[in-house]
Amino acid sequence: MSYSGFRLIKEALRGHSGWKPAWRNPEPQPGYDFVIVGGGGHGLATAHYLAKVYRKSRIAVLEKGWIGGGNVGRNTTIIRSNYLLPGNEPFYELSLQLWEGLEQDLNYNAMVSQRGVMNLFHSDAQRDAARRRGNGMILHGSDAELLDTDGVRSEAPFLNFNNARFPIKGALMHRRGGTVRHDAVAWGYARSADRHGVDIIQNCEVTGFRIENNRVLGVETSRGYIGAGKIGVAVAGSSGRVMSQAGMRLPIESHVLQAFVSEGLKPVLPGVITFGAGHFYVSQSDKGGLVFGGDIDGYNTYAQRGNLPVVEDVCEGGMALMPMIGRTRLLRMWGGVMDMSMDGSPIIDRTQIDGLYFNGGWCYGGFKATPASGRVFAHLLATDTPHETATAYRFDRFEKGLMIDEKGAGAQPNLH
Amino acid sequence: MIIPHPILGPRDAQEFVYLGDASLLDRPDWQAEDASSAFHDYQYQRNNPAGVHRELWFHEQGDRSWLVVTRDTTTHEILKAELARDVALAGETAK
Ligand SMILES: Cc1cc2nc3c(=O)[nH]c(=O)nc-3n(C[C@H](O)[C@H](O)[C@H](O)COP(=O)(O)OP(=O)(O)OC[C@H]3O[C@@H](n4cnc5c(N)ncnc54)[C@H](O)[C@@H]3O)c2cc1C
Numbered sequence: 001m002s003y004s005g006f007r008l009i010k011e012a013l014r015g016h017s018g019w020k021p022a023w024r025n026p027e028p029q030p031g032y033d034f035v036i037v038g039g040g041g042h043g044l045a046t047a048h049y050l051a052k053v054y055r056k057s058r059i060a061v062l063e064k065g066w067i068g069g070g071n072v073g074r075n076t077t078i079i080r081s082n083y084l085l086p087g088n089e090p091f092y093e094l095s096l097q098l099w100e101g102l103e104q105d106l107n108y109n110a111m112v113s114q115r116g117v118m119n120l121f122h123s124d125a126q127r128d129a130a131r132r133r134g135n136g137m138i139l140h141g142s143d144a145e146l147l148d149t150d151g152v153r154s155e156a157p158f159l160n161f162n163n164a165r166f167p168i169k170g171a172l173m174h175r176r177g178g179t180v181r182h183d184a185v186a187w188g189y190a191r192s193a194d195r196h197g198v199d200i201i202q203n204c205e206v207t208g209f210r211i212e213n214n215r216v217l218g219v220e221t222s223r224g225y226i227g228a229g230k231i232g233v234a235v236a237g238s239s240g241r242v243m244s245q246a247g248m249r250l251p252i253e254s255h256v257l258q259a260f261v262s263e264g265l266k267p268v269l270p271g272v273i274t275f276g277a278g279h280f281y282v283s284q285s286d287k288g289g290l291v292f293g294g295d296i297d298g299y300n301t302y303a304q305r306g307n308l309p310v311v312e313d314v315c316e317g318g319m320a321l322m323p324m325i326g327r328t329r330l331l332r333m334w335g336g337v338m339d340m341s342m343d344g345s346p347i348i349d350r351t352q353i354d355g356l357y358f359n360g361g362w363c364y365g366g367f368k369a370t371p372a373s374g375r376v377f378a379h380l381l382a383t384d385t386p387h388e389t390a391t392a393y394r395f396d397r398f399e400k401g402l403m404i405d406e407k408g409a410g411a412q413p414n415l416h
Numbered sequence: 417m418i419i420p421h422p423i424l425g426p427r428d429a430q431e432f433v434y435l436g437d438a439s440l441l442d443r444p445d446w447q448a449e450d451a452s453s454a455f456h457d458y459q460y461q462r463n464n465p466a467g468v469h470r471e472l473w474f475h476e477q478g479d480r481s482w483l484v485v486t487r488d489t490t491t492h493e494i495l496k497a498e499l500a501r502d503v504a505l506a507g508e509t510a511k
Contacts, residue, residue, distance in 0.1 A: 251462070253462050302466040
């Protein structure tokens with residue numbers, strides 16, 4: 001069933017009795033050509049592009065819980081194409097372009113809202129870095145604008161411009177960046193993949209790989225053995241756990257990132273704002289809640305919840321930047337497990353095991369990557385060659401010294 | 417999280433800086449035949465277990481000692497804290 005204004009009116013006239021479930025709930029088949037492990041944004045997008053762009057069939061997505069219950073449903077929904085390094089920026093620019101056409105492609109309202117991302121800077125050195133980043137973005141076909149203090153004031157007059165320690169000197173403005181309704185991304189990709197014949201199998205946890213003569217034959221799951229020609233693993237925070245079942249160690253540590261939502265307020269924030277002198281970034285959801293977050297907690301964890309010191313740190317950052325939020329009450333907070341890689345950049349590559357492919361290491365920034373990640377992972381699975389925008393995301397970049405380290409923090413995942 | 421420091425008693429984890437897996441105490445031999453691949457594994461590869469994890473914490477805002485803390489990564493429960501020096505001298509690090 002296609003969604004359209006016409007369909008909406010028709011259904012309104014007959015009491016909304018004709019809507020169908022957005023995807024089927026099939027029983028697993030004994031085998032598939034392609035098995036995608038993980039029904040998050042990346043796994044579902046991979047299935048969608050495999051079926052729609054690469055015209056593959058016999059595809060299944062296996063999800064241990066319900067689709068969208070992982071990080072795709074836990075993030076702070078920011079999308080942007082403002083990376084600095086050549087290995088990254090073409091990929092994130094492809095992603096932003098796919099976001100721009102996503103709703104037509106999926107026939108689903110994902111509420112893609114290009115409301116702008118403003119990264120503040122507070123010193124001359126930060127201004128130089130922002131200018132350099134902005135030029136890099138423009139050279140890669142993205143958009144960037146350097147704002148001075150007055151430029152920031154006209155965008156966001158409520159910020160604290162009198163902070164003596166961290167004065168706002170300006171911002172790097174990325175107008176095509178913004179936010180997307182995160183759950184709708186999972187649902188939209190799931191519905192579209194399903195309409196192209198993909199089996200989305202929920203409550204199906206992968207518990208092992210069947211490997212013979214260095215080739216994968218299939219997966220052991222909580223719903224029985226499922227054979228597979230090729231297996232693509234896209235389990236984000238669970239990467240270490242799942243790949244260890246294939247005997248692999250990864251250049252990844254799992255860490256927790258927390259996020260927060262305030263009570264609903266009237267519209268106050270025009271777009272996304274990031275504080276350049278502390279760990280705080282914020283946007284306002286369409287329901288009115290301020291959605292904000294900061295840094296990861298900084299120690300290995302799979303617990304999906306964080307600790308209070310980071311809550312305090314994030315709220316202090318918020319108060320330093322926009323004191324007007326001082327009396328806003330916090331409504332909810334939660335955590336998600338991040339697959340923090342050794343250089344802060346992802347891996348989308350074959351493994352040493354034939355037929356087994358890996359997609360992970362997204363750190364705290366994989367939501368914006370969802371369309372491109374699905375697109376290039378589908379490309380890799382379908383053609384066995386990396387997509388032109390993802391040639392740098394290889395496992396062997398660490399031994400070759402070709403790290404893609406945006407922050408220059410080194411092999412220290414909790415600093416990226 | 418409260419870390420039971422072996423000398424100072426219970427201390428807030430906020431006083432510490434986290435480094436990572438305690439196997440970082442086992443630096444490979446730089447003269448060995450396979451030194452380059454051993455250093456790659458040492459520097460970049462991690463077990464990243466869901467469950468009991470031995471890890472290095474530095475008491476930066478305290479006595480500046482390095483500790484090996486044994487902690488469950490699924491519950492945050494801390495099972496043990498030892499001086500990293502003692503662990504290294506006993507030669508019982510990685511696992
Ligand atoms: C608080 C927070 C804020 C964030 N903010 C942003 C942001 O503003 N912008 C941005 O770009 N990114 C952000 N991120 C990061 C982003 O959410 C993730 O990088 C991205 O969602 C990861 O990809 P995914 O959607 O495929 O992951 P997930 O949704 O986590 O999907 C992985 C799936 O694999 C399943 N799985 C795991 N193990 C198994 C198994 N054995 N068998 C079967 N299935 C399994 C899980 O249940 C899960 O559903 C944020 C993350 C968090 C936690």
